[in-house]
Amino acid sequence: MKRDQYWGLIALTVVISGLGYSTNVDQVWADERKVTLIRTPDGGIQPQVVEDPSGTLHLIYFKGTPDAGDLFYVRRGPGEDGFSKPIQVNSQPESALAIGTVRGAHIALGKGGRVHVAWMGSGKGQPAHSPTPMLYTRLSDDRTTFEPQRNVMQFAVGLDGGSSVAAYGSGNVYVAWHAKGDSEGEANRRVWIALSRDEGKTFSREVPAYRLPTGACGCCGMRAFADHQGTVYVLYRAATESVNRNMILLISENAGRSFYGALVHKWKINACPMSTAFIAEGNRGALLAWETEGQVYYAGAEPSTALVSSPIAPPGDGKRRKHPVVASNARGETILVWTENTGWKKGGSLAWQVFDKANQPTEEKGQADGVPVWSLAAVFSNSDQGFTIIY
Numbered sequence: 052m053k054r055d056q057y058w059g060l061i062a063l064t065v066v067i068s069g070l071g072y073s074t075n076v077d078q079v080w081a082d083e084r085k086v087t088l089i090r091t092p093d094g095g096i097q098p099q100v101v102e103d104p105s106g107t108l109h110l111i112y113f114k115g116t117p118d119a120g121d122l123f124y125v126r127r128g129p130g131e132d133g134f135s136k137p138i139q140v141n142s143q144p145e146s147a148l149a150i151g152t153v154r155g156a157h158i159a160l161g162k163g164g165r166v167h168v169a170w171m172g173s174g175k176g177q178p179a180h181s182p183t184p185m186l187y188t189r190l191s192d193d194r195t196t197f198e199p200q201r202n203v204m205q206f207a208v209g210l211d212g213g214s215s216v217a218a219y220g221s222g223n224v225y226v227a228w229h230a231k232g233d234s235e236g237e238a239n240r241r242v243w244i245a246l247s248r249d250e251g252k253t254f255s256r257e258v259p260a261y262r263l264p265t266g267a268c269g270c271c272g273m274r275a276f277a278d279h280q281g282t283v284y285v286l287y288r289a290a291t292e293s294v295n296r297n298m299i300l301l302i303s304e305n306a307g308r309s310f311y312g313a314l315v316h317k318w319k320i321n322a323c324p325m326s327t328a329f330i331a332e333g334n335r336g337a338l339l340a341w342e343t344e345g346q347v348y349y350a351g352a353e354p355s356t357a358l359v360s361s362p363i364a365p366p367g368d369g370k371r372r373k374h375p376v377v378a379s380n381a382r383g384e385t386i387l388v389w390t391e392n393t394g395w396k397k398g399g400s401l402a403w404q405v406f407d408k409a410n411q412p413t414e415e416k417g418q419a420d421g422v423p424v425w426s427l428a429a430v431f432s433n434s435d436q437g438f439t440i441i442y
Contacts, residue, residue: 085437086403088419092125092134096426097155098441103164105129111140111158111168117425119145119173122156140168140188142199146176149425152374153212153272153325161218162250166190169216169226182208185228189251205256207243212270213287217277224251225307227275227285229267237290240267246307260310261301266290270323276330282354283307284337286328294319298341302354313359315350318343329376334383340375347375347389365404366412374427380436383408388430388440390422398424401442
C-alpha cells in the first residue's frame with residue numbers, strides 16, 4: 052500500500068531474541084538445520100534481545116510480581132557459553148509492569164552499541180500520584196550499570212498498553228507510546244514520539260507521529276524500530292468507529308521529523324484484543340509480525356516505496372494464536388514464532404514455523420509447552436543459519 056493511501060481503505064520479545072544460562076536446551080533438527088529452544092534466564096519472563104554488529108547478544112527480562120516488578124539486563128559475547136551477571140535496569144524498585152503481556156519493556160541498540168530501554172511504569176514508578184509514566188534509561192558509559200530512570204512523558208498522558216523504543220547509530224533515540232489526543236476515546240488516541248538527538252541524554256517534548264486521525268487501540272502493544280539505514284518504523288493497532296482496529300505502519304525516512312503511513316491488515320472487532328506487534332530487520336527492508344482474528348501473520352515492508360507485502364500466515368487453525376515475533380537468516384529463510392492458548396492470567400504453549408525464501412512453509416515447525424503467564428517468546432538467527440527461540 053503506498054504512502055497514506057491506506058486511509059481511504061479505512062473510511063507499525065519478539066525479533067528479538069535471547070539465550071538463557073540454563074543447560075536445559077531442547078533442540079529440533081530438520082534437513083540439517085535446527086531450531087533451538089532456551090528458557091529465559093533466572094526464571095524471568097518477557098525476554099527481549101538485540102544483537103550488535105560484533106555478534107554480542109543483549110537481553111532484558113522481567114522478574115517479580117506482574118503489577119510491580121523489576122527489569123534485568125545480561126549480555127553474551129561471540130563464542131561465550133553463558134551470559135554476564137545480571138544488572139538491574141530500573142533504578143526505582145518494582146517500577147516495571149508485566150501484567151497483560153502488552154506492557155513489557157523494550158530494548159534497542161544505539162550509537163556505539165549503547166543499550167536503551169523504555170517501559171510503561173507501574174504504580175510504584177515515579178513521579179508518584181501522577182499519570183502513568185513513560186520510563187526510560189540507558190546503559191552507562193562504562194557499561195557496568197544503568198543511569199537513573201527518567202519519565203520522558205511531558206504532555207501526552209493516558210498511557211495504557213503501548214510503548215516502545217528505537218535507536219540508531221547517529222545518536223538518535225525514539226521513545227514512542229500511544230495516549231490521549233485532543234479528546235477522550237480510543238478514536239482520538241495518537242502515537243506520540245519523544246526524540247533525543249544526543250544518545251538519550253535529553254529528550255524533546257513528545258509530538259504526534261502522524262497527521263491523520265487513526266486512533267489507537269488502548270490496551271494493545273506497539274513496536275518502534277530503526278533499521279541499519281536509520282529508517283524509523285512504528286507498528287500499532289488503530290481504533291476508529293469502535294470496530295476498525297487495523298494494523299498501521301508508520302515510516303520515517305528523515306530521522307523522525309515526519310512519518311507517512313500504510314495499512315498493513317484490516318480487522319473489525321468491537322473490543323480490544325490485547326495484541327502485540329513486532330518489527331525486525333529483514334533481508335530486504337523490515338519484517339513485520341502481528342495478530343488478526345486469532346491468527347498470526349508476517350509481511351515485509353519496503354521503505355523506499357512504502358509497500359507492504361501480502362500477509363503470510365502459518366498453516367493450521369488460527370484461533371488462539373498471539374504475540375508473534377519474526378526473524379530471517381542469510382539464506383533468506385524466515386521463522387515466525389508465536390504463543391497459543393495464552394490469556395488473562397493464563398500461560399500457554401509455544402509454536403513456530405520456518406518459511407523458505409519464497410515465503411512457503413517448510414517442514415521445519417514445532418510446538419512446546421510451558422509459556423509462563425504474561426510471557427511471550429523471542430527469536431534470533433544463529434551464526435550457523437539456524438534459529439534460537441527463548442521463552
